[in-house]
Structure formats: C-alpha cells, structure tokens
Amino acid sequence: MSTANGQDLDALYQEIILDHYKNPHGKGLRGDADAAGTAEVHHVNPTCGDEVTLRVHLADGVVDDVSYDAVGCSISQASASVLHDLVVGKGVDEAMAIHQEFLTLMQGKGAIEPDEEVLEDGIAFAGVARFPARVKCALLSWMAWKDATARVTGAATGEGDKA
Amino acid sequence: MSTANGQDLDALYQEIILDHYKNPHGKGLRGDADAAGTAEVHHVNPTCGDEVTLRVHLADGVVDDVSYDAVGCSISQASASVLHDLVVGKGVDEAMAIHQEFLTLMQGKGAIEPDEEVLEDGIAFAGVARFPARVKCALLSWMAWKDATARVTGAATGEGDKA
Amino acid sequence: MTLEGLLPELAVIRKDFPILERTLAGGLPLVYLDSANTSQKPQVVIDTMVDHLERHNANIARAMHQLGAESTEAFEAARDKVAAFIGAPERDEVIFTKNASEALNLVANTLAWPGDRQVGPGDEVVITEMEHHSNIVPWQLLTQRTGATLRWFGLTDDGQLDLSAIDELITERTKVVSLTWVSNMLGTINPIAEITRKAHAVGALVVVDASQAAPQLPIDLAAMPAEERPDLLAFTGHKVVGPTGIGVLWGSRAVLDVLPPFLGGGEMIETVRMDVSTYAGIPHKFEAGTPPIVEAVGLGAAVDYLGHVGMEAIHRHEQAITAYALEGLQSVKGLTVLGPLDATRRGGAISFEVEGVHPHDIAQVLDSRGVAVRAGHHCAKPAHARFGVQSSTRMSSYLYTEPREIDALVEALEYTRSYFKLD
Amino acid sequence: MTLEGLLPELAVIRKDFPILERTLAGGLPLVYLDSANTSQKPQVVIDTMVDHLERHNANIARAMHQLGAESTEAFEAARDKVAAFIGAPERDEVIFTKNASEALNLVANTLAWPGDRQVGPGDEVVITEMEHHSNIVPWQLLTQRTGATLRWFGLTDDGQLDLSAIDELITERTKVVSLTWVSNMLGTINPIAEITRKAHAVGALVVVDASQAAPQLPIDLAAMPAEERPDLLAFTGHKVVGPTGIGVLWGSRAVLDVLPPFLGGGEMIETVRMDVSTYAGIPHKFEAGTPPIVEAVGLGAAVDYLGHVGMEAIHRHEQAITAYALEGLQSVKGLTVLGPLDATRRGGAISFEVEGVHPHDIAQVLDSRGVAVRAGHHCAKPAHARFGVQSSTRMSSYLYTEPREIDALVEALEYTRSYFKLD
Numbered sequence A, B: 001m002s003t004a005n006g007q008d009l010d011a012l013y014q015e016i017i018l019d020h021y022k023n024p025h026g027k028g029l030r031g032d033a034d035a036a037g038t039a040e041v042h043h044v045n046p047t048c049g050d051e052v053t054l055r056v057h058l059a060d061g062v063v064d065d066v067s068y069d070a071v072g073c074s075i076s077q078a079s080a081s082v083l084h085d086l087v088v089g090k091g092v093d094e095a096m097a098i099h100q101e102f103l104t105l106m107q108g109k110g111a112i113e114p115d116e117e118v119l120e121d122g123i124a125f126a127g128v129a130r131f132p133a134r135v136k137c138a139l140l141s142w143m144a145w146k147d148a149t150a151r152v153t154g155a156a157t158g159e160g161d162k163a
Numbered sequence C, D: 001m002t003l004e005g006l007l008p009e010l011a012v013i014r015k016d017f018p019i020l021e022r023t024l025a026g027g028l029p030l031v032y033l034d035s036a037n038t039s040q041k042p043q044v045v046i047d048t049m050v051d052h053l054e055r056h057n058a059n060i061a062r063a064m065h066q067l068g069a070e071s072t073e074a075f076e077a078a079r080d081k082v083a084a085f086i087g088a089p090e091r092d093e094v095i096f097t098k099n100a101s102e103a104l105n106l107v108a109n110t111l112a113w114p115g116d117r118q119v120g121p122g123d124e125v126v127i128t129e130m131e132h133h134s135n136i137v138p139w140q141l142l143t144q145r146t147g148a149t150l151r152w153f154g155l156t157d158d159g160q161l162d163l164s165a166i167d168e169l170i171t172e173r174t175k176v177v178s179l180t181w182v183s184n185m186l187g188t189i190n191p192i193a194e195i196t197r198k199a200h201a202v203g204a205l206v207v208v209d210a211s212q213a214a215p216q217l218p219i220d221l222a223a224m225p226a227e228e229r230p231d232l233l234a235f236t237g238h239k240v241v242g243p244t245g246i247g248v249l250w251g252s253r254a255v256l257d258v259l260p261p262f263l264g265g266g267e268m269i270e271t272v273r274m275d276v277s278t279y280a281g282i283p284h285k286f287e288a289g290t291p292p293i294v295e296a297v298g299l300g301a302a303v304d305y306l307g308h309v310g311m312e313a314i315h316r317h318e319q320a321i322t323a324y325a326l327e328g329l330q331s332v333k334g335l336t337v338l339g340p341l342d343a344t345r346r347g348g349a350i351s352f353e354v355e356g357v358h359p360h361d362i363a364q365v366l367d368s369r370g371v372a373v374r375a376g377h378h379c380a381k382p383a384h385a386r387f388g389v390q391s392s393t394r395m396s397s398y399l400y401t402e403p404r405e406i407d408a409l410v411e412a413l414e415y416t417r418s419y420f421k422l423d
C-alpha cells in the first residue's frame, strides 16, 4: 500500500521538478524595475504564504527577461524556473500561448496529456494537477508573469479573467 | 386524543382568565404621570409585540393605584387585570412579596402549587407556567409594575435582577 | 383531493422530510404551516451533513491533507451549486454568511467606511415599509452613524408598494435602494426590475432581500438585463430546506470589489503585517475565519434538492396551495387577510386577523390541534403598524404542504372561534 | 505504550469519533494531527444535531408552537451548557456568533461607534505579535477607521510575550488590550491574569482570544478575581469538538450593555419603527437574525461531552502527548521547534521547521503516509516573520490522540528526509 502512495508522490515530485528546485534557472532580480518595457509585481499565495517578486522586461514584442525572487515550496520554485526557461526569448504572443497551455494543464485535474513540444520540462507538472492544493503553488509565478506582462503591454488583467 | 389537548388548553385558558380578559379590572391610564409618587413605564414583549404602558402611584408606602393601557393576548391582558386587583391598596413591601410569589409560580414550569391566600385569582395562571412561550405574556405587566414601582422608590432594578 | 398545479409526486416528496412523520402531544400529526419562518429539511440534506462530519471533516483552504482537500472541494462545490441556483454571473460572487441578516448587515456596515460607495451626510438610503426588521435596522444604523437620511416607500391599502412618489424618493441623492422581493408578512411580490432600473438610472446601489423569494421563485440573475439586475442579493439557508448557520450574499464583482472589508481575520487576507494588511479577492475577502463549512455543504445539497424538484414546479405548487388557502381562510367568519388576495401575484405567506381573538390565542389553540403557525409581528412591525394592527397570525406553506393541511388549519380556526365563544 | 497522564479510556474515546476509523488513499489509516485547525466530532454531537433536524427543527423565540418551544428550549439549554463550560458569571452573557473571528470583530466593530467605550483618535489598542490574523485585522480596521493607534507586545526568542515594556505599552491611553490565551502557532500560554490586572488598572477593556485555550484548559470565569477576569472572551465551536458555524463571545454584562449594536435585524430589537428602533437586552441584542440553531445545539452536546471526559483530564492528556511529541520531534535531524519546549507550560500545537524541506513538501509527504498536519503560516504571519520564517509545519493533538500517532509522525518525518535525500 505504501507503494501506491509512494508512486503518487513520485508523480508529484518528478526528478525534473526536484532538479529545477535545487538549481533554479534565472533566479534573482535583474535589470531596473523602472526601466521602459519593465514591470514588477509581487504575488502571494494567501493560504500558505508563498511569495514571488517577479520582473518582466519586454523588448520589441519579445520577452527579453523574466527575473524573480521567490520563497516557497519545491513546486512553486521549480515552476518559476521552468517559466523562465519557457518564455524568455519568445514573442509575447507565443509566451502567452505557452502560459495558456500550462494553465490548462494545471486546471485539468490530471486528465490532460501535456504537449512536450510546447511545455518542455513543464510536462513534469502534469502530476501536480492531481493535487488540487498544489496547483496554486505551480501557478504562483505564472500568474505573476501574466500580470506583469499585461502591465507592460497595458492589457487588462486581474481577478476578472480567472473565471 | 383531542380531548387530552382540549384539557391542556383548558388548563391554560381557565374561566377566571377569560373573565379577566373580557372584563379587565383597572384598565385605562389614570392620574398624572408627572405627579409625585408616580412613575410610568412602557414595556414590550419583543418577540410578539405585546405592549403595556403602566402607571404606578404610591402614597405613604401604599400602592394607591396601578393604571394601564395594554394591547396583547388574553393571558397578558388578564394578568394585568389580576395584578391590579392584587396590589392596589397593599403596602409596597407586601405587593413586592406578591410579585415574587407570582414570578415564582410562572417560572416553576407547572411544578409549583400556588397559594390562593396570596394570589387569589392569580392561581388561575398556574397552567400558564406549563407553556413556556406564554410565561412572558403573563409576566409583561408584572415586570412593568416592578420597574415602575422601583422608579418611584428609587430602588435599583432592570435587567440585572432577572437572573 | 388534488388541485391543479400541485407537485405531482407530493406524497413522495413528503417522505423526504422525516419531521413530517412526527406526532405532537396527544399523538396528533404535525401540520407544519410555518415554513416562511423556517423550512423543514429533507433527509438528503441531513445525510450529506452527517457524511461530511463523519468522513470528511477538516478545515478548508488552509489544510493540505486529504481530508482538507475533500472538505475544501465539498465547500467550494456548494458555492458552485448556490451560484447555479440563483444564476449568478460568476461563482466567486457568491459569499457565504451566517444568515440573511448578516448578508444585509455586511453591505450596510461596509458602506459606512471609506470607499467608492461610502454613504455620508446628505446621502439617502431608500427602503420600504414592508421590510423585515433585518432590512430596516441595518439601514437605520448606517444612516444614523453616517449622517445620511433614511427614506422609504409606503404601502397601498391592498398591500402593494406605493410607487406613486417614486420620483421624489429615488433621486440623485439616493445612494442605496434596499427592498424585499417577496414580503414575509403580506406575501406581496415587488416589482424588483422596475425599481432597479429607476435606481440604476440615478447611480444608486440596489440590494434585494430574497429571503422569501429564493424558496419560491426561480431566480436567474445572469438572465436579467444588466440595468434591471440588483447589485446585491441576500437570502438565508434555513428557508430553502438548508440548515441554519448559513446565508448567502450575492454581489456583482464590480460592487463587491469596491466595498471595504467587513470582518477581518483568517482567510480574508492576502498578507498580514502588524501595521497593515492587504486583502484577498472575492469571495474570500468577505469570509473571515472558518466559514460554516458543513452548513455550506448542507445548503449545497438543499439547493440541489430544490433544483431536482424544479423551482418552476415548486412555484406552481406554492401558488396552488396559496390560492386554496386564501379561499379556505376567507370562509372563516371574522377573518381578514392582510395583503394581496390574488395567489398568482403573491408569495405563500398569508397573515390574517380574526376579529375577537388575539393572534397568540389563535396560535395556541391551533397548536393544541397540531397546526403550527406563527403569531406576532413576524419581524415586520412597521408593516403591521401600517395596517393598524399590532400582530397577526401567519400561515406559510412550502413544497411539502398538502391541501388537507389547509383544511386542518381552517377547521382549527373554526374550533378557535367556538373555543373563545365568538358568536 | 502508555504515558503518564493519558486519558485512561483513550481507546473508548477514540471509538466516539467515527472519522478516526476512516482510511485514506492506499488504504492507509488516518493519523489526524491537525486538531488546532479543527477538531473531529464525536458521534453524540452528530446524533444530537440529526435528532434536532429530524424531530425538533423550528425557528426559535418567535415560534410559539410545540416544535418552536422544543427548538427554543434546546437552543437556550445550549447557552446554559456553554455558560457552565466557561464558568460564566451569568448565562445571558453568552452570545452565539458564527465563529471566533466574528466574536472578535463584533467587539472591534462596535467600539468604533458612539458609546461609553468608543475608541477615537489618540486612543491606543494593544495586541501581541503572536496573534491569529483574526485578532489582528479587526483591530487594524478599528484603529485605521477611528484614528486610534495600534500597538503590540513583541516576542522573546523562546516564544514568550516580551513583557519588559509593559509599562510603556499599557498606559492611560490604552482603551483595549486584546490577546490570545494560547498561541495557535507557538503553543505559548500567556499570563492572562497578570496582563488583565495591568490593563484594568488603567481602565482598559481586556479581550481574550480563547480559541486555542477553550479546547484544552479548564476555564472558570466566575472563579477569577474581578480584576483579573477579562471583559470579553471568544472561542469557536469547531475546535471544541462542536460543529462549524458557531462561535461564542462571552462578555461581562456591564460591558456588553454599553456596546452599541453590531448586526441589526430580527431578534435583536425591542421595538422597530421606520425612523428609529430600540434594542433588546443581552444576549439577544447581539444575535440578529435566525441564529445558528442546530449548531448551538451541537455545541451544547460538544461541551457536555468534554465536560464528561473532564477538562482537567483532557488538559493532562494534552500535556502528556505534547511532551511525548516534543521529544519525538527533536529526535529528527535538522528539525527545530518554534516556541516553548516545556510541555507543562504550553498548549498542544507544535510548529517546526526541517532544514532543507519546505513545509508544504513535508506536509505532502506526511499526507502520503496518512499523517494530516498543517503547513503554512497558520494565520499567524507576523509571528512567523518574528522568527524569520515564512511558514512552518504544525502538528496538533487532541483528546483522541494516541502516542502511536506521534510515532507515525516521527517516522513519516524521517521518511520525508530520506525522500528529499537530505544528508
């Protein structure tokens, strides 16, 4: 029986996730928060206290950099690292599409087959979708990124589009 | 079966009560509310809306008059009438003792044998004590009387001594 | 006996409500005609609560373990069910309170504090003379405390809102219009859409007390034209076959977002420092502390139950029983119904007077025959005062009420008259 | 295994709690160590609620029929039971709220309005750095809204209140001192009597958050010397083996009488006119609307149950389990307990850190072994900040906790360390 649970746990804590957790990519705040094309946001997971300060720099419609400072669990840390890998260097539209893909995966309750072409290491989060309490951890930095990006591009965002 | 209940009802609605209800003694406000030795109070039963305005006139330590205006059910009307009969003309201390006797009867849940010497027609209310929702009706004017009397004599009263 | 419009499976529905099998003193069957006061509970609501307490009990949101996940899921599923029940445009607009009174106070209380909608001196709040005390006192407190003015619609002799002065009442000074959809005393159904349109035209908030509407009328907020949709709507769990301890405030996101917090504490925060805090988004912003979890779960089961029976069907049933009751009651000598007499245009609470007997005494005699009604002012003193009465007797039916219970009421009223030797 | 001080009939007590028989994913038994978050419910509480719903359900006070009388009696009997549970000087001083958070907000909210105790500019409110958010945010709202100043006791490194500055903190400017009796994060038991004496000496009101004390410590308000007795005390039903949806505010009559009304509505009034209302005496003055009836009845059964087991015995049991847990936890490499280490001087909630693993991840691995604990800030962010941590893992026991459950926790923590390949 404890094997059954051991397996569950392994579905959550995939090697890839633990690797990103131990060696997060792109961590640390870079650049100037007040520079043109830059926005910084601070997001909190109110139930557990995990926090991220995330800065986005866009240049010519491209995500030039995503830098962040974060405290939180393995899932929230690893997902920030994967976010960095996936969106930096991409056009804003393409990055938004990746964001949508990741969001869909996370909200799929474990029933969605992730597309490795699009999500790369992000597919390791497929198991997280089966742990509803942890979905918020995985989405913390992604929501912060979307918010910050919208602030730069001036698009509407916020709670309103959660539904 | 309906007899059993019919009997219960008769325990509540004793002839004496219905008589006082139809022909209340001492009803109507008399005298001058601002005269010396006089106090007037207005009490309400918040759950049902029954109301009484009651005026007490004391003279030389004697209850000279209790006059009242009241709207309410048979029980509350009859008990004001009985109150009037029992306390007018008595010394304040004796009247207070009668008040206490009536209160004890009402709070006795039907287990107390009333003393006809003291309560006279008031013994008809023994049955009311078995109907918790109606005890407040029976006590409305009595509580008003105590309150008004205390205002004249300057004694402390109010919610505090309910317990 | 069958009436047009009764629920076809009435006998089956009655079996869902265990209390209806109870007998009272003297072995008399229960004739429960006090549903506007509180409704009885079907087995499925009780069983759902028991299952939650015996198998899934845990605190929500904050707990990450399996029980916590189950409890959170059950609680949030209840929010979805309630949102569906009233056709809420967004499920996060559904806030759980402890009863309708708290929901109404939440609005009135927060409007006192700085914010886009703050009420202050010179502002006016408009209510009506037929409100339940829970939709009067909060607005008295608000206006007294802020220096605003409380105004109200009067009533016509046949128990309708007197709309003749609507243009003097609803003006640019009006900040809030709060009114009941269905009167708990008169049964009147108010023209919510029309009044909302008027109020919105002057920029006022509209608060609808749906405590008596939610049990009886199908509600579909999303389907209402925006200008006729109230901004806030309150109802209470125990009147829609749910448990006590739970109420609902629905509010449009736009309005809820600008209201300042009501109760502060756990779950309603984003972050807390000793000197200052920031708050969570709706619905959590207004749900401080451990919410009524098992009560929400019970309410979810309750609105599901009503949904399965069908609110249209329940409404028809209520109308049929109400028409039958109005007819029966008026056959009693000396009896006067307070409020509209057309069953198709009113709710199922019928208040009446019987000449020569006080409502308490009526209720008492009825009770001795197993018939449970309410006597008093039904938390609507001003409406009673308007009709020159101090109290009344009220019968109120619900989806489990049978015509023979109305017969029992009428018979018991005749008995009351004879008991008190009226003519 | 047996420890000195455990409840002698522990196996029997466990049988009273149906949820403890549940298995989790993978067929694992439940090890419930999250009782400071919410407690489990004994069968008698559930059965009492079911009996009420199935046989006695009616609205209270206002209903005069037999069901109404039964329901009212059950509700008011629950008030008597709660009064006895805390040794309230007067039963009418017990006010039912929806949870502890509402009880605390009731006080903070009403102190903003005109009355003998109104808080205004220049006044100070004193809390502590170890409060639950529900005893921080209400006072932030009060002080922000009235122009008063919020101040607080800091904490010592070993998790005690730092009383060294008490004379600068509690002064003639102090209008309210509000603090927790037992910390839900650190487990600290605060010197309520001493602080109350100080606060009373300057005429300040004392509010005690007993949410974590009521489940564990015998409370006898009437036995306290008046100068050491708090003026107000709050706790919550779901932590004392009662249901959600119910909390308690006890307050001395003298103070409750002068606080202005909180929620307005049915049941809290004496008389209502459209322009002005007068209010009922306590407790009804603070119980607007239909109260949590079945929840109060359940809470009555709950405190009766605790009374039968005996609060002294429960307190000893908690101390025994806590001592055993402190010992077990400290055997885990890299584990640091936050808060006092002497079991005889603390409550049963133990928060800890394990170097190298985030609390969420700990809780997740524990959960996979059936061990339910809480991870996060436990609604005590400032206390976490004080100790330089952002979150922690918390285990909390109760009268049904067995030593072997602590063993399971410790073993699961060892497993967690190996799972995350620490050393």
Ligand SMILES: Cc1ncc(COP(=O)(O)O)c(C=O)c1O
Binding pocket: C266, C288, C289, C290, C291, D036, D037, D099, D100, D101, D102, D132, D134, D135, D180, D182, D183, D184, D209, D211, D212, D236, D237, D238, D247, D379
């Ligand atoms: C110390 C303390 N105060 C207040 C509360 C709030 O209780 P509730 O959430 O039931 O309002 C809690 C529990 O969450 C607590 O532990």
Ligand SMILES: Cc1ncc(COP(=O)(O)O)c(C=O)c1O
Binding pocket: C036, C037, C099, C100, C101, C102, C132, C134, C135, C180, C182, C183, C184, C209, C211, C212, C236, C237, C238, C247, C379, D266, D288, D289, D290, D291
């Ligand atoms: C019209 C109306 N509004 C408000 C309420 C208050 O509901 P609650 O007592 O559940 O808060 C009621 C019922 O008592 C009602 O009938």
